[in-house]
Amino acid sequence: MMGGYGMTGGFGFGWIFMILWAMLIIVGIVVLVKWISAPSATEGRSGESRALNILKERYARGEIDEQEFQKKKHDLTQ
Secondary structure, three states, X not given: OOOOOHHHOOOOOHHHHHHHHHHHHHHHHHHHHXXXXXXXXXXXXXXXXXXXXXXXXXXXXXOOXXXXXXXXXXXXXX
16 A cells, blocks of 8 residues: 555665765765875975985085085975
8 A cells, every 4th residue: 555665655764875875975075185185295295305305415515515504404394
């Protein structure tokens, strides 16, 4: 008489799956945003180490003295 749905009207535990699906979509969006923003975060760190390497090279070639090297190194590592 009721089409096999019983007294729940066909909803049963469907609401649980709906909530789980919504949570899965939200987690997927968060992971996607973190994945997209990750390269820019690592570029900043590698840029600092590149600048420090250039500074070390300039110091090794004698282009700058120790005092200037220490000051610039301190500025870069802050």
